[in-house]
Amino acid sequence: MMDFEDQLRRALERKEPSPDFAARVVARATRPRRWMRWFNPRVWASAGMAASLLVGALGLEMERRQRARQQGEVARAQLIQAMQITSTQLDKIQKKVQGALR
């Protein structure tokens, strides 16, 4: 009869894992981790380009609004001046009419 320790050795013989075990382990080990994907230069280049475009578009829009506001202020000033001139002229005419009526 076989020695009990030999029986134990036979019962505990090494077994192989599934055939693709090593390939799966290597694939998992060499796959970049999620946080490492953020260090990809392409990701950063794309993000930088997108940020530049956004800042540029915002700058252009602010400049357009600034110019529109300045034009509005100029037009308002011109309107006020025109109204003042008209008012002065009207005063003069009124005084002449009153003088003629006396």
Added chain:
Amino acid sequence: MAEKAPDAFDAAVREHQAMVYSIAYHFLQDPSAAEELAQEVFLELYRHWHEMQSQQHRLFWLRQVASRRCIDQARRRKLRRHVSLEEAAEPFTWMPAADPVLKRYIEQLLGKLDEQPRLIVILRYQEGMEPAEIADLLEMPVATVKSHLQRSLALLRRKVSLAAPKETS
């Protein structure tokens, strides 16, 4: 050990996969859980690749990490261990000619040992390690390893002999 993965790592996985998987398989007695655990051990090896000083060191490291993870996993899962080895029932019939049956029976009995003795028996009879080497690996006194081995062997032997039919002449 300066060479960098994945080629050297791939070779290391292929060289040691049976050892790591078998420690986990014999300990957990669940093929898919054993593969998952073995994968985690090798992923940890990949992270510590540059710390490996020699092939001997790598072998020791793999056995140690596999053993620790087995113990951790068993503690988490409690391994569905409903009965202790002392309380385990013998099979109804014994088929001496069918060696795989005996092999499976011994595996089942092994699964009923407590975590540390089970691991010690696996390292002794699967890996052929000496008690002093096991003590070094598991960071425990040699005397403890020897007493676990003696007690576990006696229990297993008694269970197997009780299950076997009495010789009739």
